Amino acid sequence: MKDINTMKATVLTAALPYIQKYYGKTVVVKYGGNAMVHPDLKKAVMSDIILLSLVGINVVLIHGGGPEISGMLKRLDIPSHFVNGLRYTDEETAEVVQMVLAGKTNKDLVGLIGQLGGKAVGLCGIDGCMIQAKKMEGDYGYVGEITKVDTTPIINAINSGYIPVVATVGTDCQGHIYNINADTAAAKIAGALHAENIITLTDIRGLMRDLEDEDSLISTVHVSEVQELVSEGIISGGMIPKVKSCESAVRAGVKKAVMIDGRIEHSILIEMFSDEGIGTMFLPD
Amino acid sequence: MKDINTMKATVLTAALPYIQKYYGKTVVVKYGGNAMVHPDLKKAVMSDIILLSLVGINVVLIHGGGPEISGMLKRLDIPSHFVNGLRYTDEETAEVVQMVLAGKTNKDLVGLIGQLGGKAVGLCGIDGCMIQAKKMEGDYGYVGEITKVDTTPIINAINSGYIPVVATVGTDCQGHIYNINADTAAAKIAGALHAENIITLTDIRGLMRDLEDEDSLISTVHVSEVQELVSEGIISGGMIPKVKSCESAVRAGVKKAVMIDGRIEHSILIEMFSDEGIGTMFLPD
Amino acid sequence: MKDINTMKATVLTAALPYIQKYYGKTVVVKYGGNAMVHPDLKKAVMSDIILLSLVGINVVLIHGGGPEISGMLKRLDIPSHFVNGLRYTDEETAEVVQMVLAGKTNKDLVGLIGQLGGKAVGLCGIDGCMIQAKKMEGDYGYVGEITKVDTTPIINAINSGYIPVVATVGTDCQGHIYNINADTAAAKIAGALHAENIITLTDIRGLMRDLEDEDSLISTVHVSEVQELVSEGIISGGMIPKVKSCESAVRAGVKKAVMIDGRIEHSILIEMFSDEGIGTMFLPD
Amino acid sequence: MKDINTMKATVLTAALPYIQKYYGKTVVVKYGGNAMVHPDLKKAVMSDIILLSLVGINVVLIHGGGPEISGMLKRLDIPSHFVNGLRYTDEETAEVVQMVLAGKTNKDLVGLIGQLGGKAVGLCGIDGCMIQAKKMEGDYGYVGEITKVDTTPIINAINSGYIPVVATVGTDCQGHIYNINADTAAAKIAGALHAENIITLTDIRGLMRDLEDEDSLISTVHVSEVQELVSEGIISGGMIPKVKSCESAVRAGVKKAVMIDGRIEHSILIEMFSDEGIGTMFLPD
């Protein structure tokens, strides 16, 4: 008993310098993948978020909603077709994206934070015309490209003591809804908030030179090295947009962008409260 | 030309005393029925809301979402059955209610306000554990009865210069979602906000002694008279809960509760900016 | 009845975009001429001012007091003589100017606003050394030229929710009082307040190419065109100082300076709440 | 030289406890009589006011304007007649009272404070409907009795760092102006401001048992003793309303009401910065 308490105290004490480091700073968490699907991981992420918020860090939780959207489209018999890997988004699809992201995924997360004793409000890009978008070049329907981010509703939530949970629905403020890539949106918002840190939860260990070999994890990448890593094929496929978002966040002034393994419970705390961190971090040159 | 301008100025000037009367006061608008379905009426209501907000009135827009919920339940092949006139709400239904109300109806209204040049944020009862509920007595599944209202997120929105748009989804802050009657919720919120006025948009002219005869409209009802009007059968059927909500808002301290005809364009402005008003108003004794 | 209400609502709704445009902006109204003499027009102007204030516009009312000053000088047997069209102002005359402007005209306007349900405070250039002046070049006695404007008392009044009503008495803060041209003072104050708009009430329709022909009204003048219009004789006589004031306000950063016909009831509302406006507006190049 | 400096320092140091005593408190100065007529005394009073204001006391200067009003009425050939010692005030007279008090006396004082390096704003009872009045009982025309005092404009001035100078013109907020006794108004305002102290400048040494004998000065009167002093004839004639005002201020919660000799230069400082004080002070029982 005594030993356990001592151990607990030791751990808490060891967290002190990390808490001091991030105190009063803004940290954006881009939430997705397995961590969003598996209930225990989901709970662990939300509890990490609450903890960060209580120790004086302004956490902003940003999420997409992949599987839930696909599921709903399927149930509604709305056919999906993909153009260059992007879901072509007609008006009906955009409506479902908005409804599921802002009404289901978002409010579920807000509810879960409430259930764990935290205080959150759910926002989407339509609220206060927060995420302004236009059609992405090419023929993808209402797939949007962000033109402007107005972070006022996020900052109001923080200042009122609430954790803002943001669904990345875009709008042109003229009645059209846009399907926005959540990684890109998170990077833009992090930049607009002058965040200290953006943490992206993924389903891999991080960038690896050899996917079969966990020891080949690349811990640190300076943004100027990204292009080469793409050329070498180390960054490829679905990783490209994620890495590009990290890169753009750092170029927009965020001090550090980290991709961590959302499949590990409490990976956010581990990342933030230890020196070594986990996953791959992207830094300015 | 000159005459039109003079007329315009006369009308604006005539609005002055009404604006003065409500300046800095809170007015809750319970929005539903035809006014919510017909696009032109919808636009007119939102433009009224923005106008009220600009002339210094703290408007709070509260809505349910009847037909959209039913439509979605049908599309998803979720059977509805009714118990004593209330939709039995199992967990799956409650999820759909949340998704449609908070993700579709709510954000559509927020978007429409934005499109018309206003600034709104969409909230539901889950945000900041705002509308707390428990199961209603009887066997209705997750049909909820409000236990507590925490208006902080609404007040934060007002103070930050946004029009709060509220979807009446309830929660027990323990992970359960409740289907809440929107009229009842609006009345409770109006009471908790110490609102000056609650305006309920309906699909009738108001309370009428003879439904066939528009001249039989009852303009004013004191809350102590409600019971008798029910006994007399003048208030009956679907009107009962609406009138009860008005009554309970007034009993909770709201100065005036008005039921107006949402089918008339700009009925909110007409009600607020004229002496005679329209529809039926419920007053304290 | 129904039609009138609909019409009213339509007018109010039509005002919405104009209210949005000026919301939170500062508008200076220079008040004088017939609109100041005729009781009904006076009341209409004050009610316009209150309305603008209630819809979130920071209105500042600035007035001179021509006829009342002349009347009082006459009653007190103080002879007036004019030098180059300017009233030579000896110390005794300056005292009367101060007394009438700050004590009679100003407080009468404040009282009228109060009577109509608005809240105003009356200020003159002596309050807080607001309008600082020195003797104008030439031999005009205490006719003053503004050296500095300190808008603090005006801004305090606005921030406390009062409409500032300003009598354009000047002072050197050393015990001397100056007779200041009200148009010039209004332009200077509008500039110092970074006003969006200055509206000058006059006794003509606006600038006209042909005074006999109302259709010859010039709607828009860019400030660089003023000199030419003077050369052409289109701006002449008493119009010159009024136009020069408009020009100087625009050159000092005010977005728009408008001369409107104060003889038309509610001309301020008509000007501000319609696209075409009335009268002549002066714009930056 | 050295001795003078030492003496100066000693005096300043001796003032310390008095400054501490009144720091942050409100002191109303009712200004009138000789101190208002004689230029040197006038300057001395204003410099005292500025000094009090700088050492952290919230001074409010309230004035009437007897001789200036009479002078102007005479110059304008408006006959004065008196009823029971009160000037009958018809509408024309009331207008002159307003004009002279609010436009001449008031702004002259504001200007003098400015000239001496202080910051003041001049207000009258019409500003913000500050001094609300109705006709006094009896047939005196527009001689007013105060019905309500709204001190908001005074408090705004103090909070913005200005010395409020108040002309005691009354209004019914319906377009009528009332001639108000300045002593009464000062007492009411002092009460409404919860002032620590009201100082009335008069033309006598204070209350004296024997007017011929300066040593018969009564230093302290408890309000319950006033009636007896009236019965004894020690308080009589024009002193009665002044004493009644002091009494009513104390009964309204002002801690001390002092009548001092305004003919003595800097009598305000002497009163406030010494233990013995000068004149007669009225205290609660």
Place this chain on the structure above:
Amino acid sequence: MKDINTMKATVLTAALPYIQKYYGKTVVVKYGGNAMVHPDLKKAVMSDIILLSLVGINVVLIHGGGPEISGMLKRLDIPSHFVNGLRYTDEETAEVVQMVLAGKTNKDLVGLIGQLGGKAVGLCGIDGCMIQAKKMEGDYGYVGEITKVDTTPIINAINSGYIPVVATVGTDCQGHIYNINADTAAAKIAGALHAENIITLTDIRGLMRDLEDEDSLISTVHVSEVQELVSEGIISGGMIPKVKSCESAVRAGVKKAVMIDGRIEHSILIEMFSDEGIGTMFLPD
């Protein structure tokens, strides 16, 4: 490695409900005994204090300085004599108490907090006349009894983001210094601050029925039981004033007063971040 991180995260997560419980609340830590002498314990206490402060708890650190005072008195050849167990405090001794407590012990703690990355300011009872005292009854010289606590400087420090560190020197604000029992002072300050909790660090495990048997620890005492425990001799000797302070803090409204073993590293964290707590806690009845 992975396991350690998981364990760390688990511990941090387990702390969450305790942090939520105390968030925004005030906790007074009375610091003394071994924890104050042994450098490692000292560092551990300061790091606990900083951690509490960072997680949103308003910690106030209150200390005496026993051994350092005795040591200094000895070095200065000032003889100590004790009356009824209290050090008789002559003026010279009082001066040394002040100097050592406020200049050495206090600033050393402030410096140590700074060294560990925290922000603190050191205060003693003389600052802002914070701890007001008079001579204790009996003949103990300048041993003081607290007459009033003015917590303003403590609250200012908290509001400015500093941890207040308070040396319990008393003063009569008339130039005399009092030696005050630190436990008593801490209890009074906790009461005046409406603290949630006061934690007293001692050199024992807590209240024990049998000092030889650690298992006889009494976990919870309701304040009404204190008297009986004294009668039974379970509370005796030097424990009496400590227990009495705990009791009086609770009676003054503090929700919980806990005596914990300062010899255990991080005992503060263990106490606050676990359900069972350690030591003995005193609760209201």
Place this chain on the structure above:
Amino acid sequence: MKDINTMKATVLTAALPYIQKYYGKTVVVKYGGNAMVHPDLKKAVMSDIILLSLVGINVVLIHGGGPEISGMLKRLDIPSHFVNGLRYTDEETAEVVQMVLAGKTNKDLVGLIGQLGGKAVGLCGIDGCMIQAKKMEGDYGYVGEITKVDTTPIINAINSGYIPVVATVGTDCQGHIYNINADTAAAKIAGALHAENIITLTDIRGLMRDLEDEDSLISTVHVSEVQELVSEGIISGGMIPKVKSCESAVRAGVKKAVMIDGRIEHSILIEMFSDEGIGTMFLPD
């Protein structure tokens, strides 16, 4: 009696322009020498400080503690040795410096201000890591050179209505204490505070061309002249660091640095409240 009052009022009135000049400005008083030793002078200085504070000047009192430190070192048998005129400061000496300065001198001054009715808080360079220092070049032990000043705790004290009294103990925020020259520290703090004025109390009349001849006092020195005065030997010995501090304060933006004779009672008031001033003032070129 009357004459004395008149004289008092005259003096107070004469102070008016000086109070106006410094109103809301920051003035640093460097306190030392005889004025710190002699009880009457001490009281006079504190009462001057309180007076300045009450008339709206932000006074900051900065002190060293020469004789008290030496006395304590002697009583503790800690030998002092001097290197190039500076006391070599080993760790034990540094501890005594801290204890005496921060615990004795500082809190005595705070207590004296409290006794005279003022409100002060005592701070030293350790509080909030306010005076950051490193070892001075050369072999002087813990004699420190200031590397950074963080004035936050001083400004917090002023904003909360307290007079900050600052003991010039330095720290490296890593656990080491530095003995800092109080004149240098005062100059640095004055610079960091953008003070209007720094007043140094010394034991001489000011800079004199001939020490025997009081009439040879140099009233004004522009900072560019200092070097020459040193070369000429007019500034020499212990005056050099004092003058250098004055010079550096002025170069850091302080408008005026004055050295005055602390042996004259109320020399601070005399300096600040007269035109001629006393002593020598250093001005920017």
